Amino acid sequence: MKKSHTGWALRKGWGVMLAWAGMASPALAASLQFGPAAYPPRMMAFGTMLAVAVIFGLAAYIYFALALQTIAQRTHTKDAWLAWIPLLNIILMLNIAQKPLWWILLFLVPLVNIVITVIVWMAMAKARQKPEWLGILIIVPLANFVLPGILAWAD
Numbered sequence: 001m002k003k004s005h006t007g008w009a010l011r012k013g014w015g016v017m018l019a020w021a022g023m024a025s026p027a028l029a030a031s032l033q034f035g036p037a038a039y040p041p042r043m044m045a046f047g048t049m050l051a052v053a054v055i056f057g058l059a060a061y062i063y064f065a066l067a068l069q070t071i072a073q074r075t076h077t078k079d080a081w082l083a084w085i086p087l088l089n090i091i092l093m094l095n096i097a098q099k100p101l102w103w104i105l106l107f108l109v110p111l112v113n114i115v116i117t118v119i120v121w122m123a124m125a126k127a128r129q130k131p132e133w134l135g136i137l138i139i140v141p142l143a144n145f146v147l148p149g150i151l152a153w154a155d
Helices: 002-011 015-021 026-031 041-074 080-084 088-097 101-108 112-127 132-139 143-153
Strands: none
Touching: 041 080, 041 088, 041 143, 080 088, 088 101, 088 112, 101 112, 112 132, 112 143, 132 143
């Protein structure tokens, strides 16, 4: 009876708990591995992908914050350091675009936030004496990574 109970527990994923409690056979307890060698290759791949995603996300955040700070400095907008603080960088973008601060609420409305984002980036392009149509590129994949750099560093 004990073997069937142990087999049922292993099928339910409780083998480790039973091994720690001493309810499993010694052979089963010895076969359970703990530590890095016990991780299946899928978990190692997931951990690697997660680390790469975090590194790319951090690099993208630094790029956008640096570009937004440079845009603020070139348009002589005060408090350019707000580019580095999440959510407060929206206030900085509205200040650069010379839009009212209550528009922050519009960024919280689904689908409306896409339109508001385009309008704000178009106004930011105008503030940098660039063509306003560049603001539309913020909704185009991959071009939205280039647009802040164009507005920040292109003369």
